[in-house]
Amino acid sequence: MFDRLSEGFSNVLRKLSGQSTISEGNVREALEDVRKALLEADVSLDVVNEFIDGALKDAHGREVTKSLKPGQEMIGIVYDRLVALLGDAPQIPENATQEEAAKILMADGPGIMTISPGPTIVMMCGLQGSGKTTTCGKLAGWLKKRGRSVMLVAADLQRPAAVEQLQTVAEQVQRDMPGGAQVLFYAEPEKTAEYGKAVGVAVGVCQRAVAAARAKGIDTVILDTAGRLHVNDSLMDELQQVNRLVQPHQVFLVVDAMTGQDAVKSAKAFHQRLEVDGLIMTKFDSDTRGGAALSVKHITGAKIRFVGLGEKLDALEEFHAPRFAGRILGMGDVVSLVQKAREQVSDEEAKAMEEKLAKGEMTMDDYLQQLKSLRKMGPLKQLLGLLPGIGAALKDVHIDDAQLDRVEGMVNSMTPAERKKPEVIDFKRRKRISTGSGTKHEDVGNLIKGFTTVGQLSKQFAGMSASDKVKAVKSLGASGGAGSLAPGLSGMPGFMRGKGSSHSASPKSAFKKKRK
Amino acid sequence: MAFFKSILSKLKQGLEATRQTLTRGLRSLILGRQLDDALIDDVQRMLLEADVGVEATQRLIDRARADFKAGTLRRSEDLLAHLKAHIKELLSSSAAVAGGAVGGGGAAAAVAAGAGGASAGAGSPVGDAASAPRILSPEFRLAPAAPTVVLITGTNGAGKTTSIAKLAHMFRRQNKTVLLAACDTFRAGAVRQLEVWAERLGVEVVKGQQGGDPAAVAFDACKAAVARGVDVLILDTAGRLHTQDPLMRQLGKIYNVAGKLIPGAPHEALLVLDATTGQNAVRQAQEFARFSPLSGLILTKLDGTAKGGVVIAIRQATSIPVKFIGTGETPDDLQPFNADEFAEAMFSEEA
Ligand SMILES: Nc1nc2c(ncn2[C@@H]2O[C@H](COP(=O)(O)OP(=O)(O)OP(=O)(O)O)[C@@H](O)[C@H]2O)c(=O)[nH]1
Ligand SMILES: Nc1nc2c(ncn2[C@@H]2O[C@H](COP(=O)(O)OP(=O)(O)OP(=O)(O)O)[C@@H](O)[C@H]2O)c(=O)[nH]1
Ligand SMILES: [Mg+2]
Ligand SMILES: [Mg+2]
Numbered sequence: 001m002f003d004r005l006s007e008g009f010s011n012v013l014r015k016l017s018g019q020s021t022i023s024e025g026n027v028r029e030a031l032e033d034v035r036k037a038l039l040e041a042d043v044s045l046d047v048v049n050e051f052i053d054g055a056l057k058d059a060h061g062r063e064v065t066k067s068l069k070p071g072q073e074m075i076g077i078v079y080d081r082l083v084a085l086l087g088d089a090p091q092i093p094e095n096a097t098q099e100e101a102a103k104i105l106m107a108d109g110p111g112i113m114t115i116s117p118g119p120t121i122v123m124m125c126g127l128q129g130s131g132k133t134t135t136c137g138k139l140a141g142w143l144k145k146r147g148r149s150v151m152l153v154a155a156d157l158q159r160p161a162a163v164e165q166l167q168t169v170a171e172q173v174q175r176d177m178p179g180g181a182q183v184l185f186y187a188e189p190e191k192t193a194e195y196g197k198a199v200g201v202a203v204g205v206c207q208r209a210v211a212a213a214r215a216k217g218i219d220t221v222i223l224d225t226a227g228r229l230h231v232n233d234s235l236m237d238e239l240q241q242v243n244r245l246v247q248p249h250q251v252f253l254v255v256d257a258m259t260g261q262d263a264v265k266s267a268k269a270f271h272q273r274l275e276v277d278g279l280i281m282t283k284f285d286s287d288t289r290g291g292a293a294l295s296v297k298h299i300t301g302a303k304i305r306f307v308g309l310g311e312k313l314d315a316l317e318e319f320h321a322p323r324f325a326g327r328i329l330g331m332g333d334v335v336s337l338v339q340k341a342r343e344q345v346s347d348e349e350a351k352a353m354e355e356k357l358a359k360g361e362m363t364m365d366d367y368l369q370q371l372k373s374l375r376k377m378g379p380l381k382q383l384l385g386l387l388p389g390i391g392a393a394l395k396d397v398h399i400d401d402a403q404l405d406r407v408e409g410m411v412n413s414m415t416p417a418e419r420k421k422p423e424v425i426d427f428k429r430r431k432r433i434s435t436g437s438g439t440k441h442e443d444v445g446n447l448i449k450g451f452t453t454v455g456q457l458s459k460q461f462a463g464m465s466a467s468d469k470v471k472a473v474k475s476l477g478a479s480g481g482a483g484s485l486a487p488g489l490s491g492m493p494g495f496m497r498g499k500g501s502s503h504s505a506s507p508k509s510a511f512k513k514k515r516k
Numbered sequence: 517m518a519f520f521k522s523i524l525s526k527l528k529q530g531l532e533a534t535r536q537t538l539t540r541g542l543r544s545l546i547l548g549r550q551l552d553d554a555l556i557d558d559v560q561r562m563l564l565e566a567d568v569g570v571e572a573t574q575r576l577i578d579r580a581r582a583d584f585k586a587g588t589l590r591r592s593e594d595l596l597a598h599l600k601a602h603i604k605e606l607l608s609s610s611a612a613v614a615g616g617a618v619g620g621g622g623a624a625a626a627v628a629a630g631a632g633g634a635s636a637g638a639g640s641p642v643g644d645a646a647s648a649p650r651i652l653s654p655e656f657r658l659a660p661a662a663p664t665v666v667l668i669t670g671t672n673g674a675g676k677t678t679s680i681a682k683l684a685h686m687f688r689r690q691n692k693t694v695l696l697a698a699c700d701t702f703r704a705g706a707v708r709q710l711e712v713w714a715e716r717l718g719v720e721v722v723k724g725q726q727g728g729d730p731a732a733v734a735f736d737a738c739k740a741a742v743a744r745g746v747d748v749l750i751l752d753t754a755g756r757l758h759t760q761d762p763l764m765r766q767l768g769k770i771y772n773v774a775g776k777l778i779p780g781a782p783h784e785a786l787l788v789l790d791a792t793t794g795q796n797a798v799r800q801a802q803e804f805a806r807f808s809p810l811s812g813l814i815l816t817k818l819d820g821t822a823k824g825g826v827v828i829a830i831r832q833a834t835s836i837p838v839k840f841i842g843t844g845e846t847p848d849d850l851q852p853f854n855a856d857e858f859a860e861a862m863f864s865e866e867a
Contacts, residue, residue: 036570042794045564128817128845129673129790133704158845160712165705172704194716195845229820256673260567260794262822283672286757288796311672311703311755 027059027074034078043291044264047085047298055081079325085294087303087321112143112220112305115249119151119213120220123248125239125274127266128227130254131282131308133162136224137169138308138316144179148219153209154187155242156226157198163187166224173313181219186212199234202226206246223248230269240273250277252305255296257281263292264299271300282308285315293324364419367451368411409437410447422448542596542863551592556580559599559863566823566862569795572832576602596863603859606828607838656839657783657811663695663741663749665774665781668814669767669804670788672755675816675842677706679788680750681713683840685847688717692747697737698723699730699770700754710752717847720744730754731769738777751782758803768807786839788814791824801830810834816842819849823862 031052038048058077114120122139124132133156140150152170156162170185177183186209191201206223213221223242228235243251253267253276270276279300281293284307297304304319356362411419413436418425425433430444437444542562549555556577563573579602583589589598658664666683668676677700684694696714698721700706707723714721722740724733734751741749753770756763774781787804789797804810815824818841827838838853 039564039570040795042567042796045561127792127820129675131673159709160716161705161709164708165703168704229817231821256790256792258671258790258794258796259792260797260822260826261565262567262792262820265821266792283757285759286671286796287759287799288794292794 027056030074031055031059038291038294041289041291042258042260042263042295044261044295044299046264047295050298051081051085082294082325083321086297086325087319112139113249114148114219118220119210119218120250121210121223121246121248122220122250122252123223123225123239123242123246123274124252124254124280125225125270125276126227126254127229127256128159130227130256131280132227132254133166133169133224134311134313135252135254135280135282135306135308135316136166136222137173137313139222139306140170140173140183141177141179141313142306142316143220144173144177144181144183147179147181149182149184149217151184151186151209151213151216151218151221153206153221153223154185154189155202155206155209155223157188157192157201157205158195158226162224162226163189163192169313177313184213184216184218196234200238200241202238203241203245206242210246230266236269236273243274251275252278252280253296253300253302254280254282255292257284257290257292257307258286258288259292261295263295267296268299271302276300276302278302278305280304280306280308281319285309290324364411364414364422364451368408372408406437406439406443407447410434410439410444413437422451546592546595549592551584551590551595553581555592555595556584559595562863563825566825567794568825568862569798569829572606572825572828575606596860599863600856600859603828603862604855607831607855607858659778659780659783661779662745662747663778663781664747664783665738665741665778666748666750667753667771667774667782667785667808668751668788669753669785669808669810670755671757671790671793671800674755674788674790674793675814676755676788677709677713677752678845679786679814679816679840679842679850680710680752681717682842682847682850683750684713684717684719684748686850687748688719693745694719695737695741695744695746695749696721697733697749697751699733699737699751701726701728701730701733702754706752706754713847730766731773734770734773735777738774738781742778758800764803764807767804771808782808784811784839785809786812786814787836788816789824789827789830791815791817791841792820792822793824793826795826795829797826798829798833801834801836805834805836810836812837812839814838814840814842814850815853818861819843824858825862 034055035048035052038051039045043051055077058081059074062077112120112122124136126132136152140152143150150173152166154163154166156166167185167187170183174183186205188205188208191205192198193201202225209223210221223246225239225242226235228239230236242248251274253270253274255263255267267276267279279293279296279302281290281296281304284290293304296302304321304324307317307319307324309315309317356366410433413433414422414425418429418433425444425448430441430448433439434441434444542559545558546555559580560573560577563576564570568576576599580589580595580598583598589595668680668683670676680696684696687694694717696710696719698707698710700710701724707721707726711721711723722733722737724730724736730753737749737751751770751774753767754763756767758764771782771785785808787801787810789800793800801810801813813827813830813836815827815838818824824841830836831838838858841851841853841858843849843851
């Protein structure tokens with residue numbers, strides 16, 4: 001019973017979307033399910049209650065019960081509310097092309113302000129172990145890439161080896177991350193002391209660091225403060241003192257995305273003391289639904305600026321409310337997928353592919369090509385998790401990237417003619433291919449079946465506008481049908497179409513080697 | 517001294533040191549009120565806000581309402597005792613914790629069997645009652661013959677390395693010799709962090725190369741522990757998310773290496789859980805147990821305002837018990853888990 005905690009919204013949505021009529025009575029009932037799902041997603045109780053009241057009002061306002069598809073309408077209400085709560089949603093016109101839609105979504109980026117004359121001062125704060133030091137490095141990388149020089153300041157004099165940790169991170173950014181700007185490190189290691197014995201020392205360190213940065217003409221200073229509990233008065237006082245005397249232009253609160261109900265309490269306390277300007281949610285690469293994002297956003301009113309998606313220094317993304325609303329709802333994160341794809345597929349490739357798809361001319365070679373780009377985007381399970389409805393379906397499935405090796409093997413064992421027209425592959429040919437690639441007979445059969453399905457789907461997709469595609473995928477997710485997309489990995493070739501920026505040298509490659 | 521002091525007084529002490537005074541949330545809530553549905557609703561809110569989760573909360577509340585309707589629970593003064601009793605029950609009632617190691621699935625069972633097989637081959641019949649691990653306290657299992665190997669696992673930043681310092685400190689106070697293994701070869705500054713603790717506590721560390729194979733470090737450390745005849749070897753591992761398959765398999769490898777070299781090792785495999793974690797912790801516990809059969813949890817950061825109520829759901833889903841709690845950042849801040857005091861703390865609120 002306890003291990004079968006509901007998969008959150010997927011179930012609710014499935015239920016709702018199947019409902020042909022919604023009465024006054026079951027609006028409440030449906031929202032009761034939403035309430036439960038939000039709680040299981042770790043949204044704080046007060047925020048949940050407020051959310052439900054608001055959604056109820058919206059439902060009355062939009063006369064859900066009279067609309068043609070009340071289920072869809074309800075989902076829309078819940079989704080819109082979530083997006084509104086998470087941050088202002090960029091408006092995408094109905095008739096927008098895919099490029100336009102992507103552009104609008106991407107343009108809603110967060111960034112770090114530039115102060116002139118410099119340096120711009122950014123202060124990190126948060127509970128212990130939330131990811132501050134790591135995020136300092138990620139932000140430095142983000143700035144470096146944009147040509148802005150950075151000084152990382154070790155203002156944690158308390159945690160053992162905190163100074164060394166930041167120093168290593170600074171060196172890694174300087175050495176391995178793309179971009180020409182300088183990344184400097186500032187510390188006064190002799191001032192470190194055991195817990196509770198260096199309180200207040202950080203203030204002076206930060207002041208001297210800023211002076212040094214100014215003298216050197218550094219663009220941005222990032223202060224890495226020690227993790228602390230919001231109820232620890234003396235340490236919170238210390239932060240306030242830094243805030244008063246160093247006057248950072250931006251204060252970022254770093255929050256672990258796996259946080260539960262306590263998120264509101266700590267965020268509130270940090271905000272009361274420091275007037276937090278931005279939130280950074282870390283460890284979103286876990287399978288948490290991340291309801292804490294909603295809570296902290298609600299309690300501080302500050303924008304969620306960035307999201308941490310891994311331990312490596314390039315695992316930082318800008319926050320976009322609609323995507324994360326989708327995640328909390330279990331609708332997946334189609335936009336992230338688009339962005340990831342953009343890094344791997346060039347404009348021309350994407351265009352060529354789209355044309356082929358539209359005409360139903362995709363071949364096994366193309367399929368293989370897609371697979372290869374897909375693999376460059378990251379581990380398969382993580383990618384599929386971004387797709388609506390699939391995340392939940394895959395929860396207990398062991399996805400083996402070796403499966404992709406097998407697919408590659410099978411395609412490689414096909415003749416050029418077979419790759420062009422997989423229909424010609426009969427029993428005998430299957431046997432040859434499976435022997436050639438060391439796979440099972442059924443594997444080849446499944447591959448061909450998957451390929452055919454994808455081809456059909458792609459043809460359907462190709463004719464749709466951007467918003468229709470998103471809708472189509474969403475409705476698949478809502479009805480639970482998207483699970484069937486899983487075998488057809490490249491069910492998203494239509495989505496892989498991107499504009500401009502073909503990041504040929506992925507910054508990831510530099511870091512991939514490091515961790516085996 | 518501070519060691520076996522109750523959690524509550526420790527918690528209280530910690531909070532007082534930081535201005536807060538601990539008022540009994542539920543006690544003040546109950547004061548002068550009749551037991552009725554509204555009061556039970558308030559209790560439900562407290563449970564949800566303690567991260568107990570929808571299911572477990574529902575269970576506790578259903579019990580309270582049923583007993584209230586049946587007339588067996590009548591006075592509001594009895595409500596706290598009623599809840600505590602049932603929370604304690606949920607925290608201790610689940611599948612038998614055979615041998616201490618609780619696996620989540622087939623992989624775990626296979627690993628455990630492998631470890632047992634290796635030790636039988638080494639001529640020490642594990643599983644035989646006479647040589648079964650001695651239980652020093654209900655909290656901790658020691659190997660029948662030194663060294664006792666303790667594997668510490670958990671997600672990023674949960675408090676593993678700090679908890680190891682606390683455990684090492686505890687063993688030093690019991691006059692045991694301790695060796696630490698720096699199996700986190702990945703994170704910047706991780707080895708150095710463990711070394712600083714070791715220097716402060718006067719214990720030794722086995723380390724490998726930055727970026728090297730953590731299982732190799734575990735291997736070296738096990739050998740060193742045997743050669744040097746230390747009482748306790750504690751393995752620090754890199755933080756990892758339960759969703760990261762290669763890293764989870766790497767953890768399984770570390771687990772196996774220990775078992776191959778030292779009979780029955782690791783004797784304790786503890787998952788460190790940050791008390792601020794929400795419902796995702798259940799998945800964490802299940803997944804970690806799959807790769808490294810867990811004998812218990814260390815619930816850290818209870819000195820904040822988080823209650824860690826999700827351990828109830830974890831206990832129900834996996835039968836993994838909480839063994840220690842962390843209440844601060846110094847080596848003294850480790851306490852054995854006490855269900856009664858934990859439940860009490862769940863209903864207290866800071867002013
Ligand atoms: N998987 C994952 N791990 C992360 C992420 N961000 C940080 N981490 C890891 O989380 C752990 C804690 O990160 P730190 O940067 O040391 O956290 P901190 O807030 O500086 O910690 P204190 O200074 O002790 O308060 C480390 O193991 C990091 O590698 C993320 O987005 N994803
Ligand atoms: N308040 C409080 N802080 C704690 C407790 N345990 C650990 N911490 C702090 O949490 C932060 C992370 O602790 P670590 O021991 O480095 O965590 P870890 O799990 O080893 O982290 P990684 O190795 O990066 O995954 C540090 O700042 C610790 O001082 C606790 O019980 N209470
Ligand atoms: Mg830090
Ligand atoms: Mg550690």
